[in-house]
Amino acid sequence: MLGFWHQILAGVATGGIYASLALALVMIHQATHHINFAQGEMATFSAYLAYALMVSGVPYWGAFGITVVLSFALGALIERVLLRPLAHAPDLTLIGVFIGLLLILNALCGWIWDFTIKPFPSPFGSRPLLGGLVSSAELGTIAVTFVMLLLIWAFFRFTKLGLAMRAVAHNPESSRLVGIRVGAMLALGWGLAAAVGAVAGMMIAPVVFLDPNMMSGILLYAFAGALLGGLDNPFGAVLGGFLVGVIENVGGAYLVGTELKLSLALAVIAFVLMLKPSGLLGRAVASRV
């Protein structure tokens, strides 16, 4: 029984990472109505930045903070430079840009830091806690992701800027009419998504080890989570991320084995699209044609 509960908690720990990345996906999706396929690679790049900082002697939490800030700036820059000129471009163009960004960032990581797999430190160690129920790394990851999600929620719920960003996501046209600078809000949204992704990247890197492709699987879980919860609902995406984490861990341990864990994410995607395309908390959109 202890083993089962441990699987659940380990699922919550990785689920928190999926939830963070799912939240980043949903934030971009609300603004652009597209899935940012490069979200995972952006997080990988951030993790490499943290790695480079730590190698050059910056302590863990210092590197963590600097990476979050740098990632925010890079995310905002990507919006400004790559996406602003494409505001009225057809869907396929945007998808092309996202895939291009994925390839560029992936290759850039390998080019700068080479393709060999590297260990990434965890600030929480890996001591077993509560009689082996949970490890200190898992507990630390859960704590960091919870604090971050709480901060993001408070930002959107209680600040004027957060309200303006929500307004832009719902109705950019009306946002302009009340004087909100929509362009700045979109850049801010990309920055936030990149910063959230950076935290996810740094939390998962000690588990999966640092390599340019470390996020490709994670992004799939995150996407499954976002879809399960509802692509248009940030709460749903977070809930979905946690659920997928638990499903993956429990299913991997008792059902399909670790080799086939990723197929569980694909199964979740397939079932959601077949049975409830709007997700658990998403809103079904009816449109006249």
Add this chain to the structure above:
Amino acid sequence: MTPLLVVRNLRAGYGATAVLHGIDLAVAEAGITALLGANGAGKTTTLRAISGTVHRRGEIRLTGERIDGCRTEDVARRGVAHVPDGRGTFRELTVDENLRLGAYTRPAADAAEDRARVFGWFPVLRSRLRQQAGTLSGGEQQMLAIARALLLRPRLLLLDEPSFGLAPIVVGEIFAIMRDIRRVAGVGILLVEQNAALALDLADQACLLETGRIVVAGPADVLRADTTVRRSYLGY
């Protein structure tokens, strides 16, 4: 005295389709100008061109200062509040959040004062603060849209068919409030309205728009007496 709004040779359209072929109009300080015309004449496009939500050419001056090169958010920041067709409320957000967004560019102290004043005109909104805006009745949504626009503390209010889809009694209420808003807040209003009788009653000046051109313009009383206007838009 410089008029609040002067528009000269305004042209606008959607892509290759030109809708406005060079129109001139003006709104006096705390004046109400009604823009009349049939469907498709370009009334809505005129308001959109002024607020910069469509591409436009020509001259638009707000108290003498040119705003035709400004982006929509900057036009709003200069004190032009546009209540677009379809009302432009944030349906997914609460009434309170809509009002807070209306005051987005205002300092907090001013916003509180304006809010109290707006609740004086639209007391129903105060009891609906936590409600999602999309679930309000049509009349309440129109009131919210006007309230939100007023929280910008505008000098000029662009109103697109405030009577659209509303029961006559609600329309009467909203028009009475508009009269009061002009008097108390000193806001100039450019009013687009299908109901010409109602609009001419409220306005001091009026223009009749036909396929993107102004065909008659002048004091509201003169237009009310004009045979074309009477036959086509007042129906007697």
